[in-house]
Amino acid sequence: MARAVSTRRKLTMTVLVWLVALIVFFPILYTIITSLKTEGEAAAGFSMIPSFTFESYAAVLDQQDYFRPFFNSVIISIGSTLVALLIAVPAAWAMAFTPTPRTRDVLMWMLSTKMMPAAGVLVPMYLIFLNTGLLDTLLGLSIILTLVNLPIVVWMLYTYFKEIPVDILEAARMDGATLGKELVYVLLPMAVPGIASTLLLNVILAWNEAFWTLRLSTDDAAPLTAFIASFSSPQGQFLAKLSAASVLAILPILLLGWFSQKQLVRGLTFGAVK
Amino acid sequence: MGSITLEHVNKTFGGHQVIPDVSLDIKDGEFVVFVGPSGCGKSTLLRLIAGLEDTTSGAIKLDGVDVTDKGPAHRGLAMVFQSYALYPHMTVRQNIAFPLKMANIDKAIAEQKVADAARVLNLTDYLDRKPRALSGGQRQRVAIGRAIVRQPKAFLFDEPLSNLDAALRVNMRIEITELHQQLKTTMVYVTHDQVEAMTMADRIVVLNAGRVEQFGTPLELYKSPANRFVAGFIGSPKMNFLEGAAAGKYQAEAIGVRPEHIRLSRDAGEWQGRVGVAEHLGSDTFLHVHVDGAGLHTVRTGGEDDYHPGEQVWLSPDPNRIYRFDRAGQALR
Numbered sequence: 001m002a003r004a005v006s007t008r009r010k011l012t013m014t015v016l017v018w019l020v021a022l023i024v025f026f027p028i029l030y031t032i033i034t035s036l037k038t039e040g041e042a043a044a045g046f047s048m049i050p051s052f053t054f055e056s057y058a059a060v061l062d063q064q065d066y067f068r069p070f071f072n073s074v075i076i077s078i079g080s081t082l083v084a085l086l087i088a089v090p091a092a093w094a095m096a097f098t099p100t101p102r103t104r105d106v107l108m109w110m111l112s113t114k115m116m117p118a119a120g121v122l123v124p125m126y127l128i129f130l131n132t133g134l135l136d137t138l139l140g141l142s143i144i145l146t147l148v149n150l151p152i153v154v155w156m157l158y159t160y161f162k163e164i165p166v167d168i169l170e171a172a173r174m175d176g177a178t179l180g181k182e183l184v185y186v187l188l189p190m191a192v193p194g195i196a197s198t199l200l201l202n203v204i205l206a207w208n209e210a211f212w213t214l215r216l217s218t219d220d221a222a223p224l225t226a227f228i229a230s231f232s233s234p235q236g237q238f239l240a241k242l243s244a245a246s247v248l249a250i251l252p253i254l255l256l257g258w259f260s261q262k263q264l265v266r267g268l269t270f271g272a273v274k
Numbered sequence: 275m276g277s278i279t280l281e282h283v284n285k286t287f288g289g290h291q292v293i294p295d296v297s298l299d300i301k302d303g304e305f306v307v308f309v310g311p312s313g314c315g316k317s318t319l320l321r322l323i324a325g326l327e328d329t330t331s332g333a334i335k336l337d338g339v340d341v342t343d344k345g346p347a348h349r350g351l352a353m354v355f356q357s358y359a360l361y362p363h364m365t366v367r368q369n370i371a372f373p374l375k376m377a378n379i380d381k382a383i384a385e386q387k388v389a390d391a392a393r394v395l396n397l398t399d400y401l402d403r404k405p406r407a408l409s410g411g412q413r414q415r416v417a418i419g420r421a422i423v424r425q426p427k428a429f430l431f432d433e434p435l436s437n438l439d440a441a442l443r444v445n446m447r448i449e450i451t452e453l454h455q456q457l458k459t460t461m462v463y464v465t466h467d468q469v470e471a472m473t474m475a476d477r478i479v480v481l482n483a484g485r486v487e488q489f490g491t492p493l494e495l496y497k498s499p500a501n502r503f504v505a506g507f508i509g510s511p512k513m514n515f516l517e518g519a520a521a522g523k524y525q526a527e528a529i530g531v532r533p534e535h536i537r538l539s540r541d542a543g544e545w546q547g548r549v550g551v552a553e554h555l556g557s558d559t560f561l562h563v564h565v566d567g568a569g570l571h572t573v574r575t576g577g578e579d580d581y582h583p584g585e586q587v588w589l590s591p592d593p594n595r596i597y598r599f600d601r602a603g604q605a606l607r
Contacts, residue, residue, distance in 0.1 A: 168359045170353075170355070172372070174324060174347075175376055175424075190362065190363055192363075
């Protein structure tokens with residue numbers, strides 16, 4: 001009897017999980033389906049069955065250079081992530097292992113910058129970029145993405161570092177390790193899962209960031225977000241082409257997420273399950 | 275060589291004074307145990323010696339050299355932590371070799387030293403395992419192995435046995451004592467367990483609220499405690515204390531009698547009482563006796579003695595083994 005109940009419960013759970021997953025994934029699925037339609041089909045209304053044509057992809061790649069924005073995206077998302085990690089590792093180390101009574105306030109203050117609407121500082125940021133010549137440069141976009149994501153990177157690393165017993169770092173000090181060696185031989189290897197998932201998540205966030213990248217770049221440094229936007233034209237919507245461009249833009253990150261999902265899940269639930 | 279000298283060491287945490295003023299002289303090769311109730315500052319004192327905490331004032335000297343401002347990496351001491359603090363991502367071999375790697379010791383020599391340490395500690399078969407695949411006792415031995423390979427000036431132990439079960443704790447206690455006899459290196463050992471202190475130490479430092487209450491050999495502390503705190507802390511079961519008229523008879527504010535120094539009788543004696551709980555250990559029996567007007571007292575008696583709860587008994591202290599204390603709790607001699 002007990003077994004029957006548990007089987008039914010399992011079945012219900014499975015159906016529910018699939019349902020939720022489908023709802024979450026549906027927009028992406030529909031984008032993919034639309035990208036495989038003709039413009040006529042795409043404009044005709046809701047339909048789940050495309051004609052499986054690749055003409056939109058061909059048209060998109062014909063109209064616009066894909067590889068330049070692709071490499072721009074790669075450079076700014078990986079570049080900004082590495083710089084953010086370089087700054088965040090020492091910051092998180094200090095706050096996790098030598099906290100002061102004000103540490104929580106500092107962390108809150110960092111997070112509070114994420115609560116502010118970005119549009120509120122758009123004009124001053126634009127003027128700063130304009131005056132320093134950072135507008136439409138890869139360096140400028142990398143800097144802004146580093147700044148935008150730094151609070152999250154610090155918070156994530158702080159959370160992972162908090163899970164590492166301070167005893168182990170003290171043992172390393174007693175064993176003759178200097179600060180640098182303590183970080184390289186003990187802390188970082190132990191934090192690899194946390195650092196890896198922080199890195200992955202930050203690359204994804206940076207890749208998808210559209211507000212700043214669209215406004216602070218025009219051509220030279222324009223990443224894939226701009227590539228998509230260029231197909232949303234005021235002369236009329238070309239839904240199939242727009243979808244094809246979107247699929248091309250998210251494909252790399254989708255693949256990255258797919259292959260690293262184990263690492264991502266492990267990192268995001270780190271410390272939650274003992 | 276490894277003598278450790280503390281001169282007027284003071285430690286304050288955010289306005290709260292943990293160690294007011296401690297001066298100690300630990301001789302080379304000595305096994306010294308810091309013992310006291312939790313929160314007495316014994317671990318802090320050890321961490322100050324280790325260099326893991328900064329002293330607020332005072333000086334710490336190793337072999338006469340002032341190391342107060344040196345970091346833990348530069349003091350040449352080794353420490354064994356309560357949590358073992360093994361590096362989880364390294365094998366046993368890498369764990370033990372870590373201090374040698376930090377000291378840039380030649381690889382071949384390091385390997386030899388690791389092998390030697392592993393043999394002494396019965397870890398040879400486990401060298402390629404990760405710490406998580408070891409039992410508590412084995413992890414403890416790895417932590418000790420990591421400490422001994424570097425031949426430090428002194429070993430610091432911070433409650434190393436408290437995470438082990440009772441039987442293993444007794445074994446490890448003996449192993450550490452034997453290790454000290456072999457190596458003849460200074461060891462400073464922190465524990466809250468007075469049995470560990472009594473059985474392992476050459477000399478014991480009894481700490482209370484950051485102050486050194488007494489520093490002496492186990493038997494000195496047992497036979498002539500400097501004050502009521504030490505008298506109550508050293509010895510198992512604890513010393514019984516009486517105040518008021520019972521103490522006034524001996525010209526003291528309070529008197530103390532150890533459970534093993536009380537004679538028990540069914541007929542006559544100094545204090546009358548009623549047996550509460552009887553704990554039969556086989557070798558001994560501990561009777562908890564409600565003495566009229568003087569509260570609960572513990573008496574140690576022979577293992578075969580058969581006293582029952584509720585029974586009326588008489589207690590007589592051994593007149594030569596009565597400890598007398600003044601109003602401030604200091605021993606009267």
